Amino acid sequence: MAGCCFYAGYPITPATEIMEIMARDLPRAGGIFIQMEDEIASLGAVIGASLAGAKSMTATSGPGFSLMQEHIGFACMAEVPCVIADIMRAGPSTGLPTQASQSDVMQARWGTHGDHPIIALAPSSVYECLELTVQAFNLSERYRTPIILLIDEAVAHMREGIVLPSPGDIEIEERPHPTVPPEWYIPYADPGTGVPPMSAFGDGYRYHVTGLYHDVRGYPTIRADEVEPLIHRLFSKISRDFDHLQWFDSYYTEDARITVIAYGCVSRAALRAIKEAREKGLKVGLIKLKVIWPFMHCTIAKILENSPKVLVPEINFGQISREVKRVNQGKCEVATLNKVDGTILTPPEILRKLEEMYS
Amino acid sequence: MNKVEIYRGWCKKCGICIAFCPEAVLEADEALYPTVKDPEKCNGCRLCEMRCPDFAIVVYRNEESYPETDSSPGK
Amino acid sequence: MRETTHLVHKYLRSSKRFPHIWCAGCGIGIFMQSLIRVIDQKEYSKDDVVLISGIGCSGRLPVYVDFNTLHTTHGRALTFATGIKLAKPRLKVIAIMGDGDAIAIGGNHFIHAARRNVEIASFVINNQVYGMTGGQCSPTTPDGTITASSPYGNLEPDFNICRLAEAAGATFVGRATVYHTRLLEQLIGKAFEKKGFAMVEVVSQCVTYPGRTFGPDPAVAMMKWQRDNSITVAQASKLSEAERQGKIEIGILVDKERPTYHEEYQKLLRKKPKV
Numbered sequence: 001m002a003g004c005c006f007y008a009g010y011p012i013t014p015a016t017e018i019m020e021i022m023a024r025d026l027p028r029a030g031g032i033f034i035q036m037e038d039e040i041a042s043l044g045a046v047i048g049a050s051l052a053g054a055k056s057m058t059a060t061s062g063p064g065f066s067l068m069q070e071h072i073g074f075a076c077m078a079e080v081p082c083v084i085a086d087i088m089r090a091g092p093s094t095g096l097p098t099q100a101s102q103s104d105v106m107q108a109r110w111g112t113h114g115d116h117p118i119i120a121l122a123p124s125s126v127y128e129c130l131e132l133t134v135q136a137f138n139l140s141e142r143y144r145t146p147i148i149l150l151i152d153e154a155v156a157h158m159r160e161g162i163v164l165p166s167p168g169d170i171e172i173e174e175r176p177h178p179t180v181p182p183e184w185y186i187p188y189a190d191p192g193t194g195v196p197p198m199s200a201f202g203d204g205y206r207y208h209v210t211g212l213y214h215d216v217r218g219y220p221t222i223r224a225d226e227v228e229p230l231i232h233r234l235f236s237k238i239s240r241d242f243d244h245l246q247w248f249d250s251y252y253t254e255d256a257r258i259t260v261i262a263y264g265c266v267s268r269a270a271l272r273a274i275k276e277a278r279e280k281g282l283k284v285g286l287i288k289l290k291v292i293w294p295f296m297h298c299t300i301a302k303i304l305e306n307s308p309k310v311l312v313p314e315i316n317f318g319q320i321s322r323e324v325k326r327v328n329q330g331k332c333e334v335a336t337l338n339k340v341d342g343t344i345l346t347p348p349e350i351l352r353k354l355e356e357m358y359s
Numbered sequence: 360m361n362k363v364e365i366y367r368g369w370c371k372k373c374g375i376c377i378a379f380c381p382e383a384v385l386e387a388d389e390a391l392y393p394t395v396k397d398p399e400k401c402n403g404c405r406l407c408e409m410r411c412p413d414f415a416i417v418v419y420r421n422e423e424s425y426p427e428t429d430s431s432p433g434k
Numbered sequence: 435m436r437e438t439t440h441l442v443h444k445y446l447r448s449s450k451r452f453p454h455i456w457c458a459g460c461g462i463g464i465f466m467q468s469l470i471r472v473i474d475q476k477e478y479s480k481d482d483v484v485l486i487s488g489i490g491c492s493g494r495l496p497v498y499v500d501f502n503t504l505h506t507t508h509g510r511a512l513t514f515a516t517g518i519k520l521a522k523p524r525l526k527v528i529a530i531m532g533d534g535d536a537i538a539i540g541g542n543h544f545i546h547a548a549r550r551n552v553e554i555a556s557f558v559i560n561n562q563v564y565g566m567t568g569g570q571c572s573p574t575t576p577d578g579t580i581t582a583s584s585p586y587g588n589l590e591p592d593f594n595i596c597r598l599a600e601a602a603g604a605t606f607v608g609r610a611t612v613y614h615t616r617l618l619e620q621l622i623g624k625a626f627e628k629k630g631f632a633m634v635e636v637v638s639q640c641v642t643y644p645g646r647t648f649g650p651d652p653a654v655a656m657m658k659w660q661r662d663n664s665i666t667v668a669q670a671s672k673l674s675e676a677e678r679q680g681k682i683e684i685g686i687l688v689d690k691e692r693p694t695y696h697e698e699y700q701k702l703l704r705k706k707p708k709v
Contacts, residue, residue: 048517373459412463
């Protein structure tokens with residue numbers, strides 16, 4: 001639906017099913033599927049295909065995501081659109097391959113070396129997997145940057161009925177293309193939006209792509225007056241659109257004395273807990289994050305101003321809660337509820353914590 | 360007669376062209392740049408051109424094809 | 435105005451500063467020239483050629499030439515090449531790697547690209563050292579060699595790149611030195627024509643690090659060494675394993691036909707999935 005026509009991957013629990021479905025269906029849809037020798041190669045092939053003009057993606061889990069970091073950095077630097085689904089299992093190392101986790105949140109942000117911008121989305125239902133995957137491709141093409149789908153194992157393996165949107169109802173974005181003849185094409189010049197038009201290899205716009213710092217022509221440079229504008233543009237092409245990336249759902253937050261901030265499978269348990277708490281007369285609400293990175297400072301800051309207490313439940317040692325505390329700067333009470341035993345947080349556990357905090 | 364043109368601006372003086380010319384047409388000048396010592400001996404094999412790592416030599420197989428110019432660089 | 439007369443100059447990016455970054459007498463420039471000459475002979479459109487490199491001295495090659503050029507990560511050039519070729523099969527995809535690049539950090543990609551048989555013309559410029567980082571030993575550095583990272587002598591035997599490619603299934607394997615430029619051009623041409631994964635090992639010289647031990651004219655001395663120690667495939671076949679030691683076997687080592695990945699993929703489209 002999003003227009004993906006190239007998939008390269010490597011088997012890994014619990015993300016393998018994505019690859020298996022692609023292996024079966026992508027050739028019949030006119031696309032290319034290839035199983036590579038490892039995750040580094042997978043993302044390399046994906047970036048190559050994208051440079052040749054194909055909307056491309058891969059999917060993996062923790063250990064494979066670690067291997068992909070090298071090429072995530074390359075895609076950020078060379079500004080190549082691509083989508084990477086990371087099905088989160090517990091780590092570090094081989095960890096718990098079959099158990100759900102949300103412990104790759106910080107890796108998605110800072111996994112590859114060097115300063116770089118990143119966009120990561122976190123669906124919490126089957127429908128959101130569809131919706132946010134389409135959005136991931138759209139954002140990737142719009143900003144020419146890798147997009148990470150952070151999906152915990154529980155959501156990734158979830159089966160539930162959804163109503164598929166008809167193709168016409170889905171807005172599909174394409175990367176900006178050059179609008180000048182080849183001789184006048186300057187591949188990395190800022191057209192004002194921060195996102196240079198992108199030509200596919202073979203379309204007559206011959207240019208150089210590199211992971212080195214480069215000038216507007218794409219040629220390697222160490223000149224401070226060329227290096228600094230590039231890194232600033234890489235960040236600002238996304239930061240200037242922060243307002244458009246405030247994607248969240250709020251439930252019962254108007255009068256909430258405790259607001260839960262959650263994402264992925266935990267947000268589902270939290271919603272159930274909140275409904276039960278409301279039945280008991282507790283004024284609690286939920287903010288469900290759909291965009292994890294860039295972190296929605298403004299949205300969260302407003303919540304922290306209006307809600308005396310905030311609870312951040314996660315199935316990790318506390319990764320998004322760090323960000324919430326950073327934005328909070330001591331304004332309100334931020335509590336955490338972390339579970340790191342390989343099982344998911346349940347509604348009763350969250351409800352118990354809410355009751356505790358409420359009294 | 361064949362003509363050898365050397366672009367000194369690109370030459371790094373590695374000496375490959377001089378060492379491997381089968382007819383010993385080239386020699387090093389005081390600054391170690393290659394220079395044509397014996398143009399008559401050039402057999403037009405182009406090995407110096409093909410082995411120049413810096414693309415700094417062109418061999419014209421006969422004088423007729425040599426472009427007329429007022430200021431051919433680097434001679 | 436004076437016209438550009440050197441054939442190679444017509445393919446260089448005039449917006450790049452020259453001379454290039456390689457040391458005086460480096461073999462990469464000689465290989466680059468051969469590569470361009472063959473591309474010109476084949477009359478490929480500049481728009482249809484994609485030149486992909488990894489990291490290291492050889493990684494800097496693509497930026498100088500006016501094709502679609504891609505300077506990737508260390509050892510991974512073939513993975514990008516695979517994606518490009520499959521996504522747009524009409525493109526002429528050329529991967530350029532160094533010895534450490536292709537065989538050490540990229541060894542896994544190298545053998546699998548050969549096995550998979552995607553149509554990529556690949557070239558491994560083997561100077562037997564990590565030059566860009568200051569002369570450390572590589573997987574092709576001969577046993578016992580003193581380098582920056584083997585001050586007591588290299589403890590490991592060296593890899594035979596061509597035999598590795600052959601064993602992994604490459605459909606064309608050749609080796610030439612930069613001294614043997616005519617042979618080098620022939621092999622590049624054959625590699626371009628091959629429907630499948632082709633690999634040519636380009637024996638080159640690092641004049642700056644191993645070259646230090648070769649006297650005042652390292653480029654010349656090292657190319658003389660290439661000249662004096664090379665034997666043809668036919669000559670090598672008459673020698674024993676012991677007699678071949680220390681010799682560079684040049685020529686075509688493998689030239690065979692096998693369906694490419696792309697051809698197999700086209701066949702797959704006519705099948706029904708079994709699971």
